[in-house]
Amino acid sequence: MPEALKPLLRRKLAAWYRAHARDLPWRRTKDPYAIWLSEVMLQQTRIDQGLPYYQRFIRTLPTVQALAEASEDDVLKLWEGLGYYGRARNLLKAARFIVSQRGGDLPTTAAGWQALPGVGPYTAGAVASIAFGEAVPVLDGNVIRVLSRLFDIDACVDDAAGKRLLWQTARELLPARRPGDFNQALMELGACVCLPDQPACTDCPLAAHCEACRKGIQQQRPVRKSKRAAPHREVVVAAIRNGGRYLIGKRLSQGLLGGLWEFPGGQVRAGESHEHALRRELQKELGIEVKVGGLLAVVDHAYTHFKVTLNVYVCESVGGTPESRNHSELRWVAPEDFHVYAFPGANRKFMPLLK
Numbered sequence: 001m002p003e004a005l006k007p008l009l010r011r012k013l014a015a016w017y018r019a020h021a022r023d024l025p026w027r028r029t030k031d032p033y034a035i036w037l038s039e040v041m042l043q044q045t046r047i048d049q050g051l052p053y054y055q056r057f058i059r060t061l062p063t064v065q066a067l068a069e070a071s072e073d074d075v076l077k078l079w080e081g082l083g084y085y086g087r088a089r090n091l092l093k094a095a096r097f098i099v100s101q102r103g104g105d106l107p108t109t110a111a112g113w114q115a116l117p118g119v120g121p122y123t124a125g126a127v128a129s130i131a132f133g134e135a136v137p138v139l140d141g142n143v144i145r146v147l148s149r150l151f152d153i154d155a156c157v158d159d160a161a162g163k164r165l166l167w168q169t170a171r172e173l174l175p176a177r178r179p180g181d182f183n184q185a186l187m188e189l190g191a192c193v194c195l196p197d198q199p200a201c202t203d204c205p206l207a208a209h210c211e212a213c214r215k216g217i218q219q220q221r222p223v224r225k226s227k228r229a230a231p232h233r234e235v236v237v238a239a240i241r242n243g244g245r246y247l248i249g250k251r252l253s254q255g256l257l258g259g260l261w262e263f264p265g266g267q268v269r270a271g272e273s274h275e276h277a278l279r280r281e282l283q284k285e286l287g288i289e290v291k292v293g294g295l296l297a298v299v300d301h302a303y304t305h306f307k308v309t310l311n312v313y314v315c316e317s318v319g320g321t322p323e324s325r326n327h328s329e330l331r332w333v334a335p336e337d338f339h340v341y342a343f344p345g346a347n348r349k350f351m352p353l354l355k
Contacts, residue, residue, distance in 0.1 A: 032106045047191070053078070094119060124136070130180035134179065137170035138170065145221070146190045149222075153169070233309075235266065236265045237263050263347055266284070290315040294313065308346065310350070
């Protein structure tokens with residue numbers, strides 16, 4: 001990157017950001033807690049989807065102390081529907097670490113942020129640069145796209161070497177003055193102009209200097225590995241009714257959907273009937289025998305790396321007392337009280353049918 005080009009790119013990007021930056025609540029403050037929350041919450045989440053969650057979360061838990069004192073159930077309920085629930089659990093762990101080990105003082109450097117549970121280089125750089133003015137770069141999906149096109153980076157961004165090159169490029173381009181604004185401007189450009197499928201190059205302040213635009217290869221940057229087809233899982237779910245209440249279990253805190261409540265069930269084996277799979281899974285999970293009734297719903301749902309079809313059956317327990325073998329806790333809950341608990345999105349799709 002020519003040295004003479006850096007100040008020109010910085011000036012053009014800064015002027016565009018001042019004129020076009022969206023008015024967002026975390027941009028009106030230097031509170032590191034508010035900025036940290038926004039960066040964690042908006043990873044893998046569009047701003048229009050995440051904004052109501054952010055507003056509700058920070059209204060309910062306005063400080064790191066309040067977050068540290070919250071229960072995991074309360075935090076997951078506030079997060080319910082956003083997905084990637086590990087983010088919420090790590091946010092809570094980090095808040096408790098800050099309060100117990102740092103006396104409630106949030107870190108002021110990227111290195112300090114990265115010492116917290118669940119905080120990686122991107123989040124650390126974003127908070128440290130925006131809240132404290134530390135000259136550290138950021139590299140999220142938007143910045144990767146902008147830099148890959150601007151400098152025609154043909155290295156695969158999913159490989160370690162490609163990522164190192166991008167971090168180095170972001171570091172070289174970063175100004176010492178107002179680095180937080182510059183980082184936000186790069187992210188904003190990627191989110192609003194340098195779009196994945198239809199980049200608005202005529203609206204881009206850097207178009208005259210963009211190598212991919214000059215060559216007409218915007219759609220070929222960034223270079224990524226080919227995605228494999230997402231595997232599909234056939235799952236059976238039991239709505240076990242007893243006196244107007246249904247049995248739900250709390251998933252163990254670690255792993256996929258950890259800490260959320262769910263209706264019991266499991267994966268169907270090859271060649272296995274739904275009824276047999278339900279009987280087997282409920283014996284394994286709960287230690288009970290069931291009578292399998294009618295099919296209540298069929299629900300398709302996609303996760304990051306796989307897809308599922310849930311086949312939901314109304315069931316009746318006919319032998320044994322449910323035990324928490326695969327869950328941390330079991331409860332019988334009436335449908336009117338479902339709203340108290342945080343459920344996976346796939347469960348939420350069929351729950352309105354339960355009366």
